[in-house]
């Protein structure tokens with residue numbers, strides 16, 4: 001069968017990639033990100049055979065030898081990967097690990113790094129060199145300056161730097177960090193990571209829109225009533241008050257993930273499926289998002305903070321009782337907002353977003369809600385008709401569904417809403433890669449499509465800065481119970497527009 005042949009050849013294609021030889025210097029190689037995300041991802045890539053010839057050099061504060069690092073790495077991987085961990089595979093993987101204790105604030109340690117890099121790569125310029133900034137952001141500028149002083153950046157052919165979020169804390173600081181990076185590297189050596197774009201279903205928005213003739217003609221203000229994006233987390237701040245008290249939900253989720261999701265839904269087809277055309281189209285969307293008038297912020301945004309409650313059957317404390325949170329903290333852990341995109345395609349179509357911590361479950365989806373049919377032709381029951389909806393379920397299930405109305409069987413003429421569902425799990429019996437796997441592989445391939453560009457990052461800050469400023473001035477915050485779906489005021493907010501949030 002044709003379909004089976006296609007499936008098999010796609011599968012075969014997946015297996016052919018193998019990263020060329022690389023050295024990844026992980027600044028902060030023993031930190032939280034490295035333990036929970038980076039090393040587990042690299043282990044999985046190794047297990048799948050995508051990376052074979054490589055060295056991971058952890059460079060960071062904790063005092064330990066490479067042998068101790070290997071032992072700790074094993075514990076981190078076992079804890080995180082559970083049944084995906086494999087002792088035998090780890091035997092091979094650990095041979096690629098090295099650790100050097102170094103205070104990254106001290107210039108002399110970069111001489112040590114130069115020596116290490118020379119030793120490992122034998123100064124072969126064909127050796128791929130990647131720096132991963134897995135350290136607190138305050139260290140980013142110091143590290144970049146030191147790499148530059150030691151001529152390990154632009155001059156080091158093919159060197160790449162991967163920069164974690166948060167990228168700055170407002171437009172001004174993001175711009176300053178960009179200047180610092182661009183002083184040392186060319187733009188195409190800089191990988192500003194947003195792993196959300198690496199999620200399989202998120203990328204599918206692109207394929208769904210531009211790989212089918214059916215939907216794109218309807219993808220505009222004439223047919224779409226509104227878009228709803230929900231990114232709900234059941235987790236709290238996980239002892240990261242030092243980070244969250246400054247970040248807030250706005251910097252943690254809206255400035256990056258949510259705006260990227262909006263761009264993906266709203267972008268125009270790029271002139272080709274390659275990095276700059278794709279990044280250009282995302283940037284055009286960012287540039288078209290209406291900047292909030294600080295005075296009207298209450299009409300466009302609702303912010304909340306969680307109180308104690310029950311999540312997944314467990315009693316949890318409220319935000320103010322979390323470790324190291326100020327007792328009078330006004331930091332929002334929830335936001336609902338309405339964005340408008342001022343362009344021909346999207347004029348007056350609201351993009352509702354909501355995201356928050358300690359909500360009733362972890363749940364992520366993008367819903368495209370179409371307009372109601374123009375006429376009520378189906379009798380008195382017609383008022384019960386649901387509008388068509390296309391939903392991209394990102395977590396916990398990975399699905400695309402289309403809802404539409406059919407006739408309920410029987411003698412009466414009753415319309416009934418049903419779903420047409422494509423579920424990744426049922427169709428492709430293959431495991432979908434983790435978002436971090438995808439973005440790391442892309443970095444290895446030098447494909448910047450899923451990474452933010454300088455102008456993109458700064459425009460995203462331009463959009464959220466007024467929200468942050470308005471919040472800093474007024475600090476109006478509504479409480480919600482941990483384990484709920486957010487503050488009641490967020491429901492009132494969307495009801496004012498005669499719409500409701502989707503149930504999750």
Ligand SMILES: NC(=O)c1ccc[n+]([C@@H]2O[C@H](COP(=O)([O-])OP(=O)(O)OC[C@H]3O[C@@H](n4cnc5c(N)ncnc54)[C@H](OP(=O)(O)O)[C@@H]3O)[C@@H](O)[C@H]2O)c1
Pocket residue numbers: 027028029030031032033034036059060061062102103104105133134135136137139164165166
């Ligand atoms: N953790 C996450 O889940 C997560 C998610 C998304 C993005 N990020 C981003 O990823 C980056 C790293 O986050 P993280 O949570 O892993 O941070 P972290 O655990 O606080 O720090 C990372 C590592 O950097 C080390 N370090 C701190 N100061 C140093 C110095 N002067 N010299 C050398 N090493 C130093 C730390 O050592 P000590 O432990 O000894 O202090 C730690 O091993 C941040 O930009 C963060 O925003 C993190």
